[in-house]
Amino acid sequence: MHMTSAPHLLTEDRPEFDRLIDEALRAAGERPELATLGERLNAEQLRTMAQGASALLAAAAAAEYGHYVKVREERRDEALSAPGTTGDEDDSHNGGGAGVSAVVAVLAPVLAGTAMLIFLLVGYILKMIEPEPAFAQTMLTAGWLFGALTAAALLFAVIGLLVTAVRNSATEVAADETEAIPDEVARAREAWRHALLERGIIPFLRDALADPSAGPGFPTPRTPGAGRIPSLGYTRPDFTSPGTPSQGSPPGYTPPDFTSPDFGGPEHRPD
Numbered sequence: 001m002h003m004t005s006a007p008h009l010l011t012e013d014r015p016e017f018d019r020l021i022d023e024a025l026r027a028a029g030e031r032p033e034l035a036t037l038g039e040r041l042n043a044e045q046l047r048t049m050a051q052g053a054s055a056l057l058a059a060a061a062a063a064e065y066g067h068y069v070k071v072r073e074e075r076r077d078e079a080l081s082a083p084g085t086t087g088d089e090d091d092s093h094n095g096g097g098a099g100v101s102a103v104v105a106v107l108a109p110v111l112a113g114t115a116m117l118i119f120l121l122v123g124y125i126l127k128m129i130e131p132e133p134a135f136a137q138t139m140l141t142a143g144w145l146f147g148a149l150t151a152a153a154l155l156f157a158v159i160g161l162l163v164t165a166v167r168n169s170a171t172e173v174a175a176d177e178t179e180a181i182p183d184e185v186a187r188a189r190e191a192w193r194h195a196l197l198e199r200g201i202i203p204f205l206r207d208a209l210a211d212p213s214a215g216p217g218f219p220t221p222r223t224p225g226a227g228r229i230p231s232l233g234y235t236r237p238d239f240t241s242p243g244t245p246s247q248g249s250p251p252g253y254t255p256p257d258f259t260s261p262d263f264g265g266p267e268h269r270p271d
């Protein structure tokens with residue numbers, strides 16, 4: 001099922017949306033309507049606001065985006081339903097040959113090394129026997145011969161792996177260069193980018209910079225439907241002076257009751 005309109009961005013197109021915001025902010029000096037960037041709102045604040053309003057901005061280019069997604073999905077369906085080519089069959093045959101060569105390159109050093117260890121071990125054990133058997137030296141010679149074969153097999157295996165890696169990387173680069181975006185998809189993509197930038201992102205940034213109710217940090221939320229800038233849910237804290245509590249009555253205070261001592265005659269002694 002293909003999309004006819006797409007106000008909400010797909011996950012794969014979200015990075016392109018973020019790149020368009022960055023491009024608009026980098027080119028702010030070339031647009032008179034964005035010349036006040038940095039006076040009240042900086043680039044990071046505007047980027048955060050635009051990313052938070054992605055659905056609103058995407059709706060400005062919904063028709064172009066819907067066409068772009070439809071054409072892109074059609075091309076993908078055609079590529080998946082296309083039958084295999086002779087080149088694919090040749091690649092499969094080459095892949096089978098490469099697989100056999102890789103197995104041989106891995107097994108040859110292992111087998112030669114194992115034979116080397118066996119012949120050398122048996123040869124040295126025979127040399128310790130008195131009298132020394134006649135074929136002990138033959139076993140040692142065979143062991144060292146298999147050692148040379150092991151070293152040669154390892155060398156060829158390393159060279160083969162390097163050649164295979166270089167060939168695969170060259171094939172991937174060639175495939176990337178030849179696998180270009182179809183013209184129809186590229187035109188639809190460029191139309192969506194242009195509409196999103198000119199009808200969505202740039203007007204949003206312009207309104208955010210020109211909003212007279214926006215403070216030096218975050219813009220004051222507007223009434224829903226009054227403009228492009230979404231509510232950020234931000235309120236300033238309530239600061240009061242230290243001597244004036246914001247609410248409630250001040251704590252009560254009563255000075256102590258100081259009285260003079262009771263001095264009298266001898267008949268009036270203090271209790």
